[in-house]
Amino acid sequence: MSDTTDSFSEPYIELTDVVFSRDDRRIFDGVSLKIPRGRITAIMGPSGTGKTTLLRLIGGQLKPDSGSIILAGESVPDLKRKSLYQLREKMGMLFQSGALFTDLSVFENVAFPIRVHTRLPEDMIRDIVLMKLEAVGLRGARDLMPAQLSGGMTRRVALARSIALDPELIMYDEPFAGQDPIAMGVLVKLIRDLNHSMGMTSVLVSHDVPESLSICHHACIVSDGRIIGEGTPDELRNHPSAKVQQFLKGHPDGPVPFHYPAANAGNDWGIDGGGG
Amino acid sequence: MQWLADLGRQGRELIESLGRSGQFLAGFLLGVPNARVGFPLLVKQLYFVGVLSLAIIVVSGLFIGMVLGLQGYTILSDYGSESAIGQMIALTLVRELGPVVTALLFAGRAGSALTAEIGLMKATEQLSSLEMMGVDPLRRVVAPRFWAGFLAMPVLAAIFSVVGIWGGMLVGVEWLGVFEGSFWGNMQSSVSFTSDVLNGVIKSVVFGFVCAWIAVYQGYDCVPTSAGISSATTKTVVFSSLAVLGLDFVLTAVMFGDF
């Protein structure tokens, strides 16, 4: 999948020296990242390093302490409420939890963004919704309520909802989590097709290294508040950094910490002089 | 000296949260409502907040009116003036019990439900996902619920008073045998529209505003966990009740206290 690097010349999203903290804890310590237009960019990294936080920063739900975030030529943190909401109409986001509206059926959930932002006639809305549900394999589940869905189904409905309006930018937060191998294959193909046919700029957050690397044009690995490795999938596979190699191959021992920052283990277990 | 620091911190937190709730209120009150989208949402919430509260309001109004009839009769008949019972029941209900008890019941029945619903939407990221879809949750979720509470309260209070008066009549006239003509006649001649009915309506409008505001703010501002939602729900009931009772004293002093 790896194209030549020069096609990445036009960034759709550009983060420069972004610093972000949460209750005294530094989550990002100077992250700079370019997300190319019309491409799939994968963001990978250990759990809890702030991948979801990064998406929320891009969507303007959180504001960085310093640094700039430019999306389609506009500085997201400086936008007024109204312009921010207008900008978001062009974005789709698949939440890690799905976040379906629990009082609406599957059909109405997917129809929701269409009803809010357009004035299409009812039969057209019906066609679009069924098409999107068909794409995730859940056309038959249209009358179920969110409480009646399994975790993986919830996420697929949420995916259908986030692409309902064919946004310019779509951010997927862990689309593959909880999917069986068949659904996973379908989703991989769907994400690739959406990018191909519509030219959607896609940001894919995922732990599934092989799947992500197989569809993305560009990937970066976040750890310890920084980008530790970035490039085309092939460049990453041959990356010299030990951290990157450890992450891609999933070795438990190495320079990337698996544990959330903690005090010396000896203190917690009450052993004198024990080493962490 | 620790308590002094604690007091200072609590005071600061209180002022901070007052400021935030004021900002929050301005956030959805100042937006221009879109009638095409807003009206159906408002109607739906009026049903949940208003219509579904009718049962508890009617039953409570009936019993309170009947109790007023009994108590009023025993007290007034000592002075041989049991014919003034209609006037007593009507004034008590219209001026005080109608607005106040309705507001207390409303806080328990509808306010807590609003808080829990908005809080749960926050905890399950439904509010976040609205934001990311370019839909402002303040206007889509909060505003219709606030307006529904605000509009429902005066109507519910009026229904409460009417049912209460009817309950008092049942006990006073039908059961204890007060002459029906003097029951209604006394009431008519002593209850003034401007000073009694209108002041009662003003009270319930104020209570509606405060209760609806507290309920939606507590939901929107809650800590998005199950413990956070449960504490927000409790706060809604406690703060609304205290605010209603405190404001009632102030309003009564201003309206009826011509010392």
Ligand SMILES: Nc1ncnc2c1ncn2[C@@H]1O[C@H](COP(=O)(O)OP(=O)(O)OP(=O)(O)O)[C@@H](O)[C@H]1O
């Ligand atoms: N609401 C919050 N308040 C305080 N800290 C938070 C909050 N949400 C997340 N964090 C912290 O921010 C850090 C990054 O969280 P984030 O959800 O972005 O991780 P993630 O990379 O998406 O992890 P995962 O892969 O497990 O989803 C975590 O260490 C977490 O403890």
Ligand SMILES: [Mg+2]
């Ligand atoms: Mg995450």
